[in-house]
Amino acid sequence: xxxxxxxxxxxxxxxxxxxxxxxxxxxxxxxxxxxxxxxxxxxxxxxxxxxxxxxxxxxxxxxxxxxxxxxxxxxxxxxxxxxxxxxxxxxxxxxxxxxxxxxxxxxxxxxxxxxxxxxxxxxxxxxxxxxxxxxxxxxxxxxxxxxxxxxxxxxxxxxxxxxxxxxxxxxxxxxxxxxxxxxxxxxxxxxxxxxxxxxxxxxxxxxxxxxxxxxxxxxxxxxxxxxxxxxxxxxxxxxxxxxxxxxxxxxxxxxxxxxxxxxxxxxxxxxxxxxxxxxxxxxxxxxxxxxxxxxxxxxxxxxxxxxxxxxxxxxxxxxxxxxxxxxxxxxxxxxxxxxxxxxxxxxxxxxxxxxxxxxxxxxxxxxxxxxxxxxxxxxxxxxxxxxxxxxxxxxxxxxxxxxxxxxxxxxxxxxxxxxxxxxxxxxxxxxxxxxxxxxxxxxxxxxxxxxxxxxxxxxx
Amino acid sequence: xxxxxxxxxxxxxxxxxxxxxxxxxxxxxxxxxxxxxxxxxxxxxxxxxxxxxxxxxxxxxxxxxxxxxxxxxxxxxxxxxxxxxxxxxxxxxxxxxxxxxxxxxxxxxxxxxxxxxxxxxxxxxxxxxxxxxxxxxxxxxxxxxxxxxxxxxxxxxxxxxxxxxxxxxxxxxxxxxxxxxxxxxxxxxxxxxxxxxxxxxxxxxxxxxxxxxxxxxxxxxxxxxxxxxxxxxxxxxxxxxxxxxxxxxxxxxxxxxxxxxxxxxxxxxxxxxxxxxxxxxxxxxxxxxxxxxxxxxxxxxxxxxxxxxxxxxxxxxxxxxxxxxxxxxxxxxxxxxxxxxxxxxxxxxxxxxxxxxxxxxxxxxxxxxxxxxxxxxxxxxxxxxxxxxxxxxxxxxxxxxxxxxxxxxxxxxxxxxxxxxxxxxxxxxxxxxxxxxxxxxxxxxxxxxxxxxxxxxxxxxxxxxxxxxxxxxxxxxxxxxxxxxxxxxxxxxx
Numbered sequence: 001x002x003x004x005x006x007x008x009x010x011x012x013x014x015x016x017x018x019x020x021x022x023x024x025x026x027x028x029x030x031x032x033x034x035x036x037x038x039x040x041x042x043x044x045x046x047x048x049x050x051x052x053x054x055x056x057x058x059x060x061x062x063x064x065x066x067x068x069x070x071x072x073x074x075x076x077x078x079x080x081x082x083x084x085x086x087x088x089x090x091x092x093x094x095x096x097x098x099x100x101x102x103x104x105x106x107x108x109x110x111x112x113x114x115x116x117x118x119x120x121x122x123x124x125x126x127x128x129x130x131x132x133x134x135x136x137x138x139x140x141x142x143x144x145x146x147x148x149x150x151x152x153x154x155x156x157x158x159x160x161x162x163x164x165x166x167x168x169x170x171x172x173x174x175x176x177x178x179x180x181x182x183x184x185x186x187x188x189x190x191x192x193x194x195x196x197x198x199x200x201x202x203x204x205x206x207x208x209x210x211x212x213x214x215x216x217x218x219x220x221x222x223x224x225x226x227x228x229x230x231x232x233x234x235x236x237x238x239x240x241x242x243x244x245x246x247x248x249x250x251x252x253x254x255x256x257x258x259x260x261x262x263x264x265x266x267x268x269x270x271x272x273x274x275x276x277x278x279x280x281x282x283x284x285x286x287x288x289x290x291x292x293x294x295x296x297x298x299x300x301x302x303x304x305x306x307x308x309x310x311x312x313x314x315x316x317x318x319x320x321x322x323x324x325x326x327x328x329x330x331x332x333x334x335x336x337x338x339x340x341x342x343x344x345x346x347x348x349x350x351x352x353x354x355x356x357x358x359x360x361x362x363x364x365x366x367x368x369x370x371x372x373x374x375x376x377x378x379x380x381x382x383x384x385x386x387x388x389x390x391x392x393x394x395x396x397x398x399x400x401x402x403x404x405x406x407x408x409x410x411x412x413x414x415x416x417x418x419x420x421x422x423x424x425x426x427x428x429x430x431x432x433x434x435x436x437x438x439x440x441x442x443x444x445x446x447x448x449x450x451x452x453x454x455x456x457x458x459x460x
Numbered sequence: 461x462x463x464x465x466x467x468x469x470x471x472x473x474x475x476x477x478x479x480x481x482x483x484x485x486x487x488x489x490x491x492x493x494x495x496x497x498x499x500x501x502x503x504x505x506x507x508x509x510x511x512x513x514x515x516x517x518x519x520x521x522x523x524x525x526x527x528x529x530x531x532x533x534x535x536x537x538x539x540x541x542x543x544x545x546x547x548x549x550x551x552x553x554x555x556x557x558x559x560x561x562x563x564x565x566x567x568x569x570x571x572x573x574x575x576x577x578x579x580x581x582x583x584x585x586x587x588x589x590x591x592x593x594x595x596x597x598x599x600x601x602x603x604x605x606x607x608x609x610x611x612x613x614x615x616x617x618x619x620x621x622x623x624x625x626x627x628x629x630x631x632x633x634x635x636x637x638x639x640x641x642x643x644x645x646x647x648x649x650x651x652x653x654x655x656x657x658x659x660x661x662x663x664x665x666x667x668x669x670x671x672x673x674x675x676x677x678x679x680x681x682x683x684x685x686x687x688x689x690x691x692x693x694x695x696x697x698x699x700x701x702x703x704x705x706x707x708x709x710x711x712x713x714x715x716x717x718x719x720x721x722x723x724x725x726x727x728x729x730x731x732x733x734x735x736x737x738x739x740x741x742x743x744x745x746x747x748x749x750x751x752x753x754x755x756x757x758x759x760x761x762x763x764x765x766x767x768x769x770x771x772x773x774x775x776x777x778x779x780x781x782x783x784x785x786x787x788x789x790x791x792x793x794x795x796x797x798x799x800x801x802x803x804x805x806x807x808x809x810x811x812x813x814x815x816x817x818x819x820x821x822x823x824x825x826x827x828x829x830x831x832x833x834x835x836x837x838x839x840x841x842x843x844x845x846x847x848x849x850x851x852x853x854x855x856x857x858x859x860x861x862x863x864x865x866x867x868x869x870x871x872x873x874x875x876x877x878x879x880x881x882x883x884x885x886x887x888x889x890x891x892x893x894x895x896x897x898x899x900x901x902x903x904x905x906x907x908x909x910x911x912x913x914x915x916x917x918x919x920x921x922x923x924x925x926x927x928x929x930x931x932x933x934x935x936x937x938x939x940x941x942x943x944x945x946x947x948x949x950x951x952x953x954x
Contacts, residue, residue: 001817003553004824005902014827014903018834023823026830027724029693029847034730040723042592045814048557052564054811055585055804059566062581063574070571073795080490082526084563087748090540091533094554097750098536100880101941102871102934106532107749113479116951120515126950130751132607135795163795170768170791174618174651217509246502248511268562269582270572270796271607272752284948290750295944303936307944313610313646314885318655323646326608326740330748340479340525344517346490353495355505360497377506398575406573429496 068403071422108304111292114336123249124278128289130332131275134259135167141257145205145233153178157190159212162411188216188373209237215381224252245351264338274331288322354380357423364436390419468877476531483518547882547894550741558805572796583780598728599758605798612736612755613647618790622766631680639886664690664844685714689886691848701731718742720850723819743806754802824899835910856891872930876912
């Protein structure tokens with residue numbers, strides 16, 4: 001086996017030194033009736049070239065070469081080449097959690113920079129080292145609000161990512177936390193009057209997403225006012241991190257639960273991604289997850305350590321703020337490098353291109369359907385309602401190797417024949433034009449249009 | 461006495477400030493293509509939601525970023541540099557072919573919501589890995605959705621809870637041995653179970669009499685790590701399972717130490733009802749400085765209705781798809797399908813090994829740990845003489861007489877070119893030194909480790925202060941953790 005660094009002679013020598021006849025002597029403590037006396041029924045050992053062939057084949061069966069208009073919580077942004085160059089360094093890739101600070105300063109300093117940049121972008125005062133993803137970050141943020149307020153229930157916007165809502169429901173049910181859902185209005189934003197009715201003196205948190213699942217930017221201040229008036233905390237989920245380059249962050253939030261996948265993390269069929277929680281300094285001791293802090297060594301030199309560990313499970317056990325241990329460190333490093341590459345100016349320009357592409361696509365696709373939620377600003381996603389079933393439209397697009405917008409019937413049947421479309425800086429004008437044409441009926445309508453134009457010319 | 465440090469030597473490394481300290485206006489590491497659609501007016505589109513500025517985000521060039529992170533990287537220890545004997549962490553070699561296949565286009569860029577018709581490759585990977593892990597654990601079904609070990613624990617306990625609930629008898633307690641990892645009690649609390657401690661016997665195993673006394677109809681499950689955190693295989697495992705099952709309880713196995721068992725014995729065969737795996741331990745996916753992990757949960761048939769949704773299923777036309785219609789499911793524990801990139805890596809690892817390679821891997825891991833045990837027995841106190849598997853736990857009892865504690869020995873080990881072992885855990889061993897070499901170490905590397913540990917033991921007697929002040933060869937000396945926690949500085953400010 002090519003990963004094992006011992007020769008048969010080495011093994012013999014070791015056994016001899018230990019006074020053992022065979023390695024099986026070491027497995028003697030396992031009762032004989034449970035020992036496996038056969039080979040595992042899995043595929044035979046494969047050569048590296050075979051493994052690569054296997055996965056290349058799987059890749060060809062997995063949407064390779066398709067143009068996509070999917071967003072809905074997972075976004076296709078350009079990933080600068082240096083991200084993979086840097087995270088592939090063994091010193092980052094193959095290091096453990098930086099508990100031994102003296103030989104982990106690289107990881108620790110980079111996490112400190114990550115926390116700092118997340119604070120700059122979100123307008124919060126502290127950020128943790130990462131959570132599993134946006135959905136679990138949102139659920140953990142709500143539980144944090146429960147601890148901070150001593151209240152038990154939570155009100156969630158229906159325009160929060162449906163899968164985030166499902167995850168929260170899983171966490172909440174078993175905590176015995178009542179959960180209510182506030183609908184969205186004609187403009188796609190949370191209905192404030194409905195929220196006011198749902199909120200009670202037992203409401204620990206109001207959880208919204210902005211830009212929300214439909215791409216609509218919420219009026220965060222208005223929601224915050226209602227929450228705070230009632231003594232509840234406002235948790236804002238951000239699923240499309242690139243929006244932060246151009247959209248005012250939810251500064252009135254008490255906790256921000258983010259998904260940073262957009263910042264240089266591959267779509268990877270849904271993971272690994274990078275959740276983050278950011279909040280106010282006064283709430284830090286109820287925050288879940290690892291935190292890196294700055295300190296000094298014995299000679300007074302600047303250094304970094306994992307800190308406030310008394311919140312965590314390895315110290316506090318059942319009294320910990322969360323059970324989270326392993327997080328998404330290497331993915332956070334991708335995010336960190338991405339934020340560094342684009343920086344103060346690049347992130348803004350990048351976000352602006354996203355806004356322009358989505359705006360153009362909305363105008364083109366809007367010709368063949370009805371754009372919903374027009375009354376509020378949006379970022380790089382929009383909902384298009386059509387007379388034709390989006391699944392049928394998408395089948396036509398798929399034949400041209402285009403993946404159309406995400407049909408909303410599964411999660412939002414009340415919207416009828418509608419789909420959620422997304423554009424990023426990678427979406428080309430020609431892809432948008434082709435998609436718009438196909439949505440409008442494809443070749444037939446094009447031919448009809450040409451004929452009509454021809455008739456007109458003859459008539460003239 | 462002057463110690464001979466054979467493995468490591470000092471070399472120059474570069475100083476490097478924070479990235480913010482390198483920033484100045486006008487530098488850039490990015491370039492966007494020209495916009496091929498009409499420009500938009502941000503203020504008219506976004507109104508009051510338009511962002512004014514991005515605060516203190518840095519502005520730096522590409523070469524500076526490369527040097528910045530490369531310099532930082534050289535301050536880290538890593539498996540690629542040498543042995544990483546962290547007990548219960550299973551720091552094994554991370555094969556590079558895993559990284560290569562995870563970056564193949566259709567695998568790296570697949571969107572989780574793309575139609576199933578063009579997702580057959582990813583679905584096939586999910587299915588094949590699931591089948592392999594089911595065979596390896598001897599269980600009946602699996603979910604790959606949990607993002608890490610602790611998340612897997614939560615998912616497993618949610619299924620336990622749903623199972624008892626469906627039986628009409630929701631139970632209140634989870635039994636957890638005193639040797640367990642902190643995530644176990646934290647998880648039980650998170651799903652609203654009361655935690656009851658179960659003590660270990662003098663041989664470091666579950667105290668059967670205590671278990672019998674504590675087991676009743678209020679206990680939902682026992683969370684057991686096997687081999688446990690002392691590296692000891694619970695020899696009475698069948699009895700433990702029987703005691704639980706007789707009173708309607710379930711046996712949960714924390715699979716953190718599965719590296720001791722793969723290909724040699726299967727938890728499903730010795731009475732386990734539900735268990736999680738850590739793909740980032742046993743199945744070689746990289747730790748990456750703390751994550752990502754992946755914590756699949758394998759279960760027996762009785763728990764199948766409660767699996768998180770969706771589950772992968774074979775459809776009538778022979779293609780694979782996701783099944784969402786699962787009325788008894790505990791729900792979703794994460795968006796999409798889990799840390800898919802880790803599934804790719806774990807499957808590549810299983811393929812590279814095959815049945816013979818996996819068995820040899822386990823044998824080497826156990827052989828290595830016992831070789832170290834033999835090499836250090838006598839020099840360090842061994843609190844439990846029971847045979848151990850893939851790891852061994854010593855205590856600092858002999859060195860403590862000189863005021864040298866496990867953390868001091870660990871820090872001195874850094875000067876010898878090794879990453880420290882796990883310190884002060886498990887909690888049942890005061891001053892624990894928990895050592896797990898994994899199969900990835902050669903005899904030569906382990907001989908160097910044993911030498912280093914013996915040399916430190918000698919230094920403890922003859923040159924105590926050197927050990928107490930260690931490390932001496934690192935960029936920074938011991939850091940003031942108390943100050944860091946008292947007045948936390950958690951972000952850079954200009």
